[in-house]
Amino acid sequence: MRLLIVEDDATLGERLRARLLREGYAVDLAADGIDGGHLGATEPYDAVVLDLGLPGKPGLAVLREWRAAGNEVPVLILTARDGWAERVEGLQAGADDYLGKPFHEEELLARLQALLRRAAPVRALEMRAGEWRLDEARQCLVADDGHEQTLTATEFRLLRYLMRHPDEVLSKTRLSEHVYDYDAERESNVIEVYVRRLRSLLGAERIETRRGQGYVFRSRS
Amino acid sequence: MRLLIVEDDATLGERLRARLLREGYAVDLAADGIDGGHLGATEPYDAVVLDLGLPGKPGLAVLREWRAAGNEVPVLILTARDGWAERVEGLQAGADDYLGKPFHEEELLARLQALLRRAAPVRALEMRAGEWRLDEARQCLVADDGHEQTLTATEFRLLRYLMRHPDEVLSKTRLSEHVYDYDAERESNVIEVYVRRLRSLLGAERIETRRGQGYVFRSRS
DNA sequence: GCCCGCTTTCAGCGTCGTTTCAGGCTCGAC
DNA sequence: GTCGAGCCTGAAACGACGCTGAAAGCGGGC
Incomplete structure (x- = not known):
């Protein structure tokens, strides 16, 4: 899951970024409306946190442009003003x-997770692979018998994305x-290497190779 | 499915080409309006991605020439300028x-797929062959009883094209x-070989041979 | 500053998809 | 019936792609 934060307050932005990184997301941070608007239009984010009071270009204008261009990325608006009118305008x-x-x-996190879940295909309520269940909060795998398997940050990010898009190339x-x-934009085989690690954890049959096309994750064999 | 990209920005063009290849399309790339216009006029594409800001000949001129010549290939216009006027002019x-x-x-992909689907002569919601259904997301065949049959990249491309043009030589x-x-430029019998493989998967009666003319795909016998 | 674990790179190897090829078969024309 | 072109078939060669294990690179924590 890859997120974009558009926030001009550098302190707040960095704090959020650090927190979300720790939660296992890939995070880009933009400090103004121009950068943010451009990134959101060209990079495939899974959700965006958008401040309204931005230099360069107002947050609402950025959002309207994305929507006009057909970009339906889930957006959570953030603002100092919290009057009734702004809320309506934002929505x-x-x-x-x-x-x-x-x-x-914590509230931001919870709301973001809700957004991401809502955007995910309906079927994946629980993210499972055979006897394993992915615990998002703790970033680890839990077996049905209670046994735990910790994941590194990258393993977790990759596995979560795979699990959110099962049965798809x-x-x-x-x-x-x-x-x-x-x-x-890597020309390396990192993904191959991590796929290999996930396979050794979950069982090779969970991740099929489609030569020349990609990988397919299987929650049930 | 065979696509043409007309795009003068070499980086962007190559990136798109690589991506579309990976998605299982055959892709040609032209860097200016002259080449692009010529290719689009002489080669049978299933869709074209056309940049408007082109050296040699303006994208809109290229498009108008195709249309004047009766070429109705689906065209998706791409441009840096996104004003209201340009959009209307393009359409x-x-x-x-x-x-x-x-x-x-991702959006370009989705829109292209929509165009290709819209352009398919008999808009079959599902691409079927007897008990088999072609699942595009998974690039595989799914039987009515849930059994799956994976396809290689080339098998998939060929079968998809056949299924999009059923009952046609x-x-x-x-x-x-x-x-x-x-x-x-093939002087080989690759197509024959792949037809054979598809027959062994779907049943020989699905693909009829018309000696000296070609093949006909039958979704129902 | 040093250590440790995570991440990334790399090269060699194996596998699989693709293509080629040769021989045999079938169909249609005469 | 004969002939030839076009098509089918199985196997084998080729090359690209993915897999693998090890080692280097990197950064955070102590």
Whole structure:
């Protein structure tokens, strides 16, 4: 899962970014409306946190442009002003959720997770692979017998994305776009290496290779 | 499915080409309006991605020439300028869809797929062959009883093209033009070989031979 | 500053998809 | 019936792609 934060307050932005990174997301941070609007239009994010009071270009204008271009990425709006009117305006511009400053990081997290879940295909309520269940909060695998298997950050990000798109051919490009943040565009075989590790954890049959096309994750064999 | 990209930005063009290849299309790339216009006029594409800001000849002129010549290939226009006026002008010149730069690769893909689906003569919601259904997301065959049969990249491309043109005589030349790229000048019997493999998967009666003319795909016997 | 674990790179190897080829078969024309 | 072109078939060669294990690179924590 790859997120974009558009926030001009550098302190707040960095704090959020750090937190979300720790939660296992790939995160890009933009400090103004121009950058943010451009990134959101060209990179495939799974959700966006958008501040309304931005230099360069107002947050609402950025959002309206995305929506006009048919970009339906889930957007959570963030603003100091939390009056009734702003909220309505934000939602009308195409926002999916709204959070007034100041706020608890925990609440932001919860709302983001809700957005991501809502956008995911309906079928995946629980993310499973055979006897294993992915615990998102703790970033680890839990077996039905209670046994635990910890994951590294990258293993977790890749596995979560695979699990959210089961039974679908996912190209290595697409995977690396969603596992890494902006500077990505890798000509390397990192994805192959991590696929190998996930296979050794979950069983090789969970991740099929489609030669020349990508990988397919199977929650049931 | 065979696509043409007319795009002067070499980086963007190559990136798109690579992506679309990976998605299982055969892709030709032209860097200016002259080449692009010529290719589009002489080769049988299933869809075209056309940049408007081209050296040599303006994209809109290219499009107008195709349309004037009766070429009705689906065209998706791509442009940096995304003003209201350009959009109208593009659509009036005969474009089928319009995407402003910058854009998501994912969105371009989705729109292309929509165009290709819309353009298919008999818009079969599902592509079937007897008990089999072709699942595009998974690039595999699914039987009514849930059993799956995976396809290689080439098998998938050929079968998809056959299924999109059922009950129609398709010459080997035409098939190979749509399964492979432009420069692929084949004097070989690859198509015969792949037809054989599809027959062994779907049942020989699905693909009839018309001696000296080509093949006919039958979704129902 | 040093250590440790995570991440990334790399090269060699094996596998699989693709293509070629040769021989045999079938169909249609005469 | 004969002939030839076009098509089918099985196997084998080729090359690209993915797999693998090890080692280097990197960064955070102590």
